[in-house]
Amino acid sequence: MADTSLAGVKPLPSRRAPARLRLTPGDLQSNWYYVTTPRALEDLRQHGDHITYLVPFWYGVTQSGGLEDQSDPVTKSLAGERGIPIIAIVHNYASPEGSDLIHRLLTTPALRSSLVRAILVMLNREHYAGVNIDFQFVPPEDRGVLTEFVMELGRAISPLGYLLTVSVPAQLQDDPRHPFSGAFDYRALGESAAYLYVLAYDEHFSAPGPIASTAFVRQALDYAVDVVERRKIILGMAAYGYDWAGVGGTPVTLTHGAAVSLAERQGVPIVFDGEA
Numbered sequence: 001m002a003d004t005s006l007a008g009v010k011p012l013p014s015r016r017a018p019a020r021l022r023l024t025p026g027d028l029q030s031n032w033y034y035v036t037t038p039r040a041l042e043d044l045r046q047h048g049d050h051i052t053y054l055v056p057f058w059y060g061v062t063q064s065g066g067l068e069d070q071s072d073p074v075t076k077s078l079a080g081e082r083g084i085p086i087i088a089i090v091h092n093y094a095s096p097e098g099s100d101l102i103h104r105l106l107t108t109p110a111l112r113s114s115l116v117r118a119i120l121v122m123l124n125r126e127h128y129a130g131v132n133i134d135f136q137f138v139p140p141e142d143r144g145v146l147t148e149f150v151m152e153l154g155r156a157i158s159p160l161g162y163l164l165t166v167s168v169p170a171q172l173q174d175d176p177r178h179p180f181s182g183a184f185d186y187r188a189l190g191e192s193a194a195y196l197y198v199l200a201y202d203e204h205f206s207a208p209g210p211i212a213s214t215a216f217v218r219q220a221l222d223y224a225v226d227v228v229e230r231r232k233i234i235l236g237m238a239a240y241g242y243d244w245a246g247v248g249g250t251p252v253t254l255t256h257g258a259a260v261s262l263a264e265r266q267g268v269p270i271v272f273d274g275e276a
Contacts, residue, residue, distance in 0.1 A: 031055050036072040048082040055132055059090045065114025085129035092135050099137040106145040116153050123162050130163025140182030147188045154192035165195040170220040190228035198224050201238035208244040210276035
């Protein structure tokens, strides 16, 4: 097993974030996925009181097992002023090109340990409430090492009071050979993580169809709660649209406003489909 000693990494003398967590009755949470834009900052100012955790897309992994800091100081300052705990996303850039990078980091013990250390240093430095591991396009053959990484990270940060959360693609059943979701062992990941963010969307991507139909979301949640403690499941909800490409092509992602504007420009009536 890789050396995950944390010599030289000093934990905070006291952890402030857990005392600030604002859980509502029934443990209902409002977790806001956040990408730094001027509009997002204004939304944060207006609606910060409704946020349990701010989950910003701020830290990319590097070839050496470090972190590329993409955080925004204005957002951090505002979150601090409003008392909004931050769960920082550590990601591999949400693109197919990140597959080789994450494969190398997970399968090289020294790099995997370096990444664990880098995350702990970041949490200690920034006083975040925790971290969200959002690795996409992980090769299915890396299922075991992904689980091992999450276990190592949990052993390093959870005793210090930091929340470990993991984003997982929606699954309707466990299929270790699935090209997109096969690497994610819900049951094993749920044993190490405080929460699993089930990303219940992209039901259709390469061909037109619902992004997250009611039936699809229900099936994804039924499977999730069957293998992971119910209290650990956070539902990831779609808040975007697609301008569909041809069959097999890559669609263009649209905000709600952009989708409405496109429909208006094309003279297409906007209708609501209760099934989709």
